[in-house]
Amino acid sequence: MIAQTKAELLKLRSTRTTVGLVLGMLALIILFGLLAGLLTHARSLTTPEDQRGLLGVGSLSGVFSALAGVLLVTSEYRFGTIRPTFLFTPRRSRVIGAKLVASMLAGLVFGVVGEGLGFAIGYVCLRARGIPIVLHGGATALLLLGTVAGVALWGAIGVGVAAIVRNQIGTIVGLLAWGFIVENLLFAFVPSVGRLTPGEAGNALSGLTTDHLLSAAAGGAVLVGWVVVLAMSPRGYERP
Amino acid sequence: MLEATDFHPGRSGRDHLRTLSRAVGLPDSRVDEVLGLVELRDAAGRRVKGYSLGMRQRLGLATALLGDPELLVLDEPANGLDPEGVRWLRDFLRAFASEGRTVLISSHVLAEVAQTVDQVLIISRGRLVVESSLEQLTARVGGSVRVRTPQPAQLAEALRRDQIETTAGSDDTLLAHGTTSDRVGDVAFDAGIRVHELVAEGSSLEEVFLELTSEREP
Numbered sequence: 001m002i003a004q005t006k007a008e009l010l011k012l013r014s015t016r017t018t019v020g021l022v023l024g025m026l027a028l029i030i031l032f033g034l035l036a037g038l039l040t041h042a043r044s045l046t047t048p049e050d051q052r053g054l055l056g057v058g059s060l061s062g063v064f065s066a067l068a069g070v071l072l073v074t075s076e077y078r079f080g081t082i083r084p085t086f087l088f089t090p091r092r093s094r095v096i097g098a099k100l101v102a103s104m105l106a107g108l109v110f111g112v113v114g115e116g117l118g119f120a121i122g123y124v125c126l127r128a129r130g131i132p133i134v135l136h137g138g139a140t141a142l143l144l145l146g147t148v149a150g151v152a153l154w155g156a157i158g159v160g161v162a163a164i165v166r167n168q169i170g171t172i173v174g175l176l177a178w179g180f181i182v183e184n185l186l187f188a189f190v191p192s193v194g195r196l197t198p199g200e201a202g203n204a205l206s207g208l209t210t211d212h213l214l215s216a217a218a219g220g221a222v223l224v225g226w227v228v229v230l231a232m233s234p235r236g237y238e239r240p
Numbered sequence: 241m242l243e244a245t246d247f248h249p250g251r252s253g254r255d256h257l258r259t260l261s262r263a264v265g266l267p268d269s270r271v272d273e274v275l276g277l278v279e280l281r282d283a284a285g286r287r288v289k290g291y292s293l294g295m296r297q298r299l300g301l302a303t304a305l306l307g308d309p310e311l312l313v314l315d316e317p318a319n320g321l322d323p324e325g326v327r328w329l330r331d332f333l334r335a336f337a338s339e340g341r342t343v344l345i346s347s348h349v350l351a352e353v354a355q356t357v358d359q360v361l362i363i364s365r366g367r368l369v370v371e372s373s374l375e376q377l378t379a380r381v382g383g384s385v386r387v388r389t390p391q392p393a394q395l396a397e398a399l400r401r402d403q404i405e406t407t408a409g410s411d412d413t414l415l416a417h418g419t420t421s422d423r424v425g426d427v428a429f430d431a432g433i434r435v436h437e438l439v440a441e442g443s444s445l446e447e448v449f450l451e452l453t454s455e456r457e458p
Contacts, residue, residue, distance in 0.1 A: 003262060003263055003264065003265045004263045006262045006263075007258075007259050007260070007262040007263035008259075010255065010258055010259050010262060011248075011251075011259050014251045014252065014255035014258075014259065015248060015250040015251050016250055017250065075248060079246065079247060079248045079249065080245055080246035080247075081246055081247065081248055081256075081259075083246050084246055084260055084303060085259075085260070085263070088260045088263050088264050089263050089264070
């Protein structure tokens, strides 16, 4: 399992796609961090919740973490490397398990880099504009750790969904549509259900408290639950 | 052997092998060994996207060799190789076999197979039709004997008396059908005919193949 995880990590490292994902992530976080940090009216940046939103801009890296997880699976089906992969490691659960672990490790890096950068940009913006920072130490720690953990778990969700769908375009379009449209609609109209979606659970894990969000601990548990459910789907272990 | 298309185009040949060798706990030095075996070391750092078909074939072969197997199963391994590459592959496989290991090749390029293999299995319509050594196989089906003699007419006459059909070849040669070189030599000796050249010509593997498989037509 450790050997297979090393192999999966090398698969991530050895193509330029991953570099592209990291660069795209950094560009997007810089853009959104500066836009939100500089253009949002000062009055809308005074409450802890406002500041969580700004300082947690690095949670965007969850999208890229999920994409890396997706590609770790779908590129194997797309280019046929899934055949040698399963030939060398016939136990499929080991391959999928290694991909889950590798994508979470990669997601951890995405999260640390992304949220580190996002937090720094937000912090500097608040300071530069003389807006007092009202987040306490515990809340800040929860924001940082929760966001990073959420981003890491999104990598595993990417793997889980991709193992079921297998088609690259289908998986990516489906995940983006889900994350940016379906979740928001669900949360807006049926919050009791919407708060159980992985995106909103991730928000809860970061310490956000808007509306009907779960507690941070419950959010984390729900997010882990999603990973487990997706990873257990029998479809991931069927013949390629 | 794995399909010569099962590579991520954006990954280098060396990294392709490493992703697999690491999964089974082989050291990276083994990757460099197999790259050396298939003479791909110079291109190993380049992305597979830029590889020729022949290079991909060799990378596929390297993948199969990673685990130091006793048996290689190759499907059309000479596909896409230039004549030099075909020759290299043949020598490589012969050397592999001479170490006491086994190579199973499936191929439609029978002329190439005939230069490489010891044993032939012919499968037609899902049934094993023939299993024999290459020599026995080509000798047994419709073999002919080419004989060069300064007296072709007399020899043809002598063979005809022995119920052996002949056709005239170029210059002073005759082709005797459905017989062996021993028999033609004996006939010539008995008739007192001088023979300058006597060659048993097994039919080509291709002819044998067509003959054996057409017998099975419904």
